[in-house]
Amino acid sequence: DQQVKQNSPSLSVQEGRISILNCDYTNSMFDYFLWYKKYPAEGPTFLISISSIKDKNEDGRFTVFLNKSAKHLSLHIVPSQPGDSAVYFCAASGLGTSYGKLTFGQGTILTVHP
């Protein structure tokens, strides 16, 4: 049973437009949701996170929205840049004994065309 799902394997957008990456989860006990970015032959790097008690978190061009009733979160990148082309992973975790133990989605390959 996959607790975190990214149903879109890939997304292609034009430079300057908005990129929207989606993620669904099933476990209502998650306390935090995170987005990681991964380039080929490198480890994932942290992008942005959101607590389960919030519905939006913004950091520069990146905004994460959380809809708890729908168990859905999304990452918005505005404006998209060619350097944003990478694999994006949605992940979830908790506090307490679950702290640090990330459950990942399958990833979405984002391609931003100049």
Next chain:
Amino acid sequence: NAGVTQTPKFRVLKTGQSMTLLCAQDMNHEYMYWYRQDPGMGLRLIHYSVGEGTTAKGEVPDGYNVSRLKKQNFLLGLESAAPSQTSVYFCASITESVGTYNEQFFGPGTRLTVL
């Protein structure tokens, strides 16, 4: 700061051989993790450690052992490698929580092929 480093970067094993993957972090983090990533899948947790001398099983621990003899190092061992263990292995570390979630740092990965 080197952050999280992994040794080796690549390795090819024959079925039944053993090896140890080394993870080192210089951020004085308490918690360390080993994940594996397979094609079309996200990272899955193998084992983790919440402090020097402690280890615990994650989601996919079978066929692996770990040790955390020093705070800065976390070793992942394969006693008898199988083709199903062909994967990219990532180590990660994070500092303790004080009520919020902190950034988790990942190493560059070890690509392991078992023939």
